[in-house]
Amino acid sequence: MREQSYKRLNNSQPNRIRGGETKVMRKLLNAFLVFALVLTMVTPAFAASTTEDLGDYAYAVNRLSALKVLTGNGDGTFKVDSTITRAEFAAMAVRLLGLEAVAKASAGATPFKDGVADWASGYVNVAVQQGIVTGYADGRFGEKDPVTQAQALAMLVRALGYDPAVAKEGWPTNYIVKAIELGLTDGVDNVSAYAPAKRGDVFKFADNALFVDKYVQTGTFNGQPTYAVAVGKTLLTDNLKVAKKTGIVVGSKAVNFSDKELLDGQVAIDVLKADGTVDSTVVFNANDTDAATLLGHKVSFFANDDDLVIVEDGSNTVVTVPASDIDTVNTTTYAFKYDLDGIAKTLDITGAELVFNGQKDTLNSVSKVEPDSGNVVLVDNDADKVYDFVFTTDYDTFLVQKVWVEDKQIDTTSGTSLDLSDENYTVVIKKDGKEIGLSDLNKYDVIEVQVGADATNTLYTINVLDSTVDGKIEEVVTSSKVVIGGTTYSVAADETTGLTFDNSVLGKEGTFYLDNDGKIFEFVAKAVENNADNYAYVKDTKDTSDTFAGTKGLQYKLWLTDGTTKVFDVASKVVYTDSVTTATYTLKDDFVVLNSVKDKMVKYELNAEGQVDSLEVLNPDAAATALIYDKDASKLGGYVVNSNTVVYFYDNDAVDPYTGDTGVFTGADLKDAESYTTVAYGVSSTKYAEVVFISDASFATPSSDAQLIVVDKVTSVLNADGDTVNKVYGFVDGKAVTVLAENGVVVSAARGDVIEVTYNSKGEIDSVPVVNYDASAKTGTKVDAKSDTTIVVGGFAYNLADTVYVYNYNTTDDVVTATTYASIKSEEQTLTNYSKVYVHTNTKGLVDLIVIDNE
Structure with a gap:
């Protein structure tokens, strides 16, 4: 049974799954409270395929690339700050004329005596035939010579047909003057006749040339040709066969507000007349443009018949309002009110088209433009201050608990299930901008879910966040x-x-x-998070079903690898694995199987609610066998058993083997040459055992040697079992340490005290510390520390150990610091008066620790 299935549809409108009227104060665009901008000829909706920073040249590069005038270098860059050769520019000029195919057919010998590379020969021949290039006076072409700005402008002037209108004398000024007159240098600073031209500047020259009316021969007069400017006849329209128009994008296959049927990759555009009224709605192939992303926007577009070549965002007013800043929306008066930095704003959305979470919708409900989360984007595409399109993004954020790929369902930690199985659902899942599949989702992925619906389809857009x-x-x-x-x-x-x-x-x-x-x-x-490789021993199971309510419930009592015993609820769905099968079991349908794991060693996982939702029943590597432990080889019989191996010890003689003399240890606790009745689990190909069960055991006694700690502070914390215990901060052997006390052991010590402690096998203080030195007791003490081998304290002489640890407790500043014996020996006074001094002697009677209570 799937609980709390995520159904947000009611008359094609997603319902709220959160209770109450409180709005969710989220902002999809974190950087802005409100973003309002009039867009005039902004970055075109196409881009050259490059990782290069094109800077101010991006516009020209993108447009020329879309027109296939530029092809870039083989490495995917355009090298806008480098120079361009004469051969490269000739090729670009020929492409501007739309003569690429002719150039390929014209490859071969050129009229120049220095020769031209095979790849460039066809372009150079066509450029000569078209009167674009003439070569040097000495008969060379100089294919690898860098083009100067004057040469590039001259070639473009010729390509546009203006050579007859250029003054016959005064090279190169004559061509530069004409180029400036035609607007070819617009956007380029510091035009220099003889300097090698940067590629980026040349690209701007060529981009400007696209829109210049050509100069064409109109006839003859007195035997001489006559010329005139052909208005509206440009390289773009006449040579490249691309028409520039203005329109409004009104549809794509995903969201279509036109009356045209659209296929994948097509868009519908309302083509506008000069007066701004709609001439006709035309279907175009979007090709490599991003036209579909400009739904509702006025655009300038370049098309070759029904193929879009370039789409540029036009003059649109776009306002983005985070959900938290929306005040009210009236769908009767169509007044959209929001807050901008404390100032109330109202926008008119009369007659606006609505896109809700990526689907065409109808503006008939306040909730569709007052999202709980996300934002609303409003577009005025005709500058009449009435917003024509409204785009609402409303999302919910979840944490993935389990993904059921075959069932097409996502369970979340909040208890909500996303049921995506309906055949009328379109599901798009994206991570890092790339589309992924349901099987690519993982437990504890953060997902942002948007749901939109039109008359026939429901669109789930799921974005995976890394947050x-x-x-x-x-x-x-x-x-x-x-x-x-x-x-x-x-x-x-x-x-x-x-x-x-x-x-x-x-x-x-x-x-x-x-x-x-x-x-x-x-x-x-x-x-x-799962315990030490998730191993546990199932000591018991308990049926917690509610017969009256008709619900199934189950608990496991697990003996964990940290030695504790804990009770866990079993989740409603469990991924169950044994030696035969792996399957998804439910408490409702598979209760008997899930309740049959008592006295089994298992590996388990918990969900966010602390319930067991994954269980693997382990088989022992072999039957219980008496094995000898070899400490030097870290081997128990043929198994590798070391400090990383978890050792469960149970007492066969105890009435309850799990409450008698039992415990959880590691391989390091086993005694050398001792025999153990052993069952091993998790055995690798190299015979390393991750877990062993043993009985009839003897263990190496942990060292009980007392240790001295110079106390800095004592606090209270929760240990791994959730018990409140003392945590001691201090110094041992000159180094700062922290150590926990065993549950029930109280450490009553203050800063500057010296305590003597012992530890259990877990490294916890297991005995009430003996206070060897109480820093609160103050007595005047004289110290003579002049000798390297002897120290005199209060008139008593002590011999020093080879290593002496010295600590200074400054009661004024209330701080303990580790110092050195040399620091007190270096004091000029032979006798120094301290509040109190503590010396500790080792088993040989030599001083190995000194604490100076110094005010």
């Missing part, structure tokens, strides 16, 4: 702000963490998941 913070809550600023890792984070209004953000969350550690606004919306505690 997590690992750490612990260090400070609670307010009920909606906390500090993690030194950074302050806000808590989302619709968070599903299950936490109450007051002082009770201090110290909560794990992964905090952020929504698109960088706010905390979900949390997975570190304690929920």
Whole structure:
């Protein structure tokens, strides 16, 4: 049974799945509160395929590339700051004339005595035939010579037919004057006749030439040809057969507001007359342009018949309003009110077309333009201050719990299930801008879900976010702000963490998941992360079903690898694996199987609620066998067993083998040459055992040698079992250390005290510390530390060990620091008066530790 299925459709309008009337204060565009901009001939909706920073040359490069006048270098760059050769420019000029095919057919010998490379010969021959290039006076072409600005402008003037209108004398000024007159140098600073031209500047010259009316022969007079400017006849329209028009994009296959039927890759454009009225609606092939992304925008476009070549965003007023800034929307008066930095604004959306979450919709409900999250983008494409298109983005953020690929379902940590199985659903999942499949989603992925619907289809757009913070809550600023890792984070209004953000969350550690606004919306505690390779022994199971309610429930009592025993609820769906099969079982249908794992060694996983949602029942490598432990070889019989191996010890003689003399240890605790009755699990091909069960055991006794700690402070923390224990900060052997006390062991010590402790096998203080030195007791003490081998304290002489650790407790500053014996020996006074001095002697009677209580 799928619970809380994600159905947000009601008369084609997504419903809210969150309770209450509180709006979610999220902003899809984090950098802006409101973005309002009049766009006039902005970046074209096409781009050359390059990773190069084109700077001011981007516009020219993009347009010339779309027209296939530029092909770029083989490495994907255009090298706009480099020079361009005469051969390269001749090729570009020939392409501007639309004579690429002729050039390919004209490859071969050229009229120049220095020869031309094979790839360039056809272009040069056509350029000569068209009167674009003439070569040098000495008969050379100079294919590799860099083109000067004067040469490039001269070739373009000739390509446009203006050579007859150029003064016959005064090279190169005559051509530069004509080029400036025609506007070829617009956008290029510092035109220089003889300097090698930068490629980027040449590209701008050529881009300007596209729109210049050509100079053509109209007849003859007195035997001489006559010429005139052919208005409207340009390289773009006449040679490249591309018409420039203005229109409004009104449809694509995904969202279509036209009456035209559109296929994939097609767009519908309302072509405008000069007076701004619609002439006709035309279907175009979008090709490599981004025309479909400019739905509702006025555009300038260049088309070859029904093929779009270039699409440029025109004069549109575009206002983007985050959901949190929307005040009210009246769908009767069509007044859209929002807040801009505390100033109320109202926009008119009368007659506007609506796109809701990527689908064509109808502006008949306030909720469609008052999203709980995301934003609303409004477009005025005719400058009449009435907004013609409204685009609403409304999303919900979830944390993936489980993906059921065959069922086409996503379970989330909030308990919501996204059922994507309907054949009328279109599902688009994207990560890092690339489309992925349902099987590519992983547990604990953050997903942002948008749902839109038209009359026939529901569109699910799912974006995978990379928004997590690992750490612990260090400070609670307010009920909606906390500090993690030194950074302050806000808590989302619709968070599903299950936490109450007051002082009770201090110290909560794990992964905090952020929504698109960088706010905390979900949390997975570190304690929920799986235990030491997820191994556990199932000590018992318990049926917790509610017969009256008709629900199934199950609990596992697990003996964990840290030695503790904990009870976990079993999730409603469990990925179950044994030696025969791997399957997804449910409590409802497979209760008997899931309840049959008592006394089994398993590997398990927990979901965000701490429920077992994955269980692998392990088979022993072999039957229980008596094996001898070889400590030097770290081998128990034929198994490799070392400090990384988890060792479960159970007492066969105990009435309850799991409450008697039992425990969880590591391979390092086994005694050399001892015999153990052993069952091994998780055995690798090299015979390394991850877990062993043993009985009749003897263990190496952990070292009980006392250790001295010079105390800095003692605090209280939660240990791995959730018990409140003391944590000691201090110094051992000159180094700062921290150590936990065993549950129930109280460390009563203050800064500057010296305590003597012992440890259990986990490295925890297991005995009430003996205070060897109480820093609060003050007595005057004289110290003579002049000798390298002897120190005199209070009139008593002590011999020094080879290594002496010295600590200074400054009661004025209330700080303990590690120092050196040399630092006190270097004092000029033979006798120095301290508040108190503590010396510790080792088993040989030599001083190895000194604490100086110094005010």
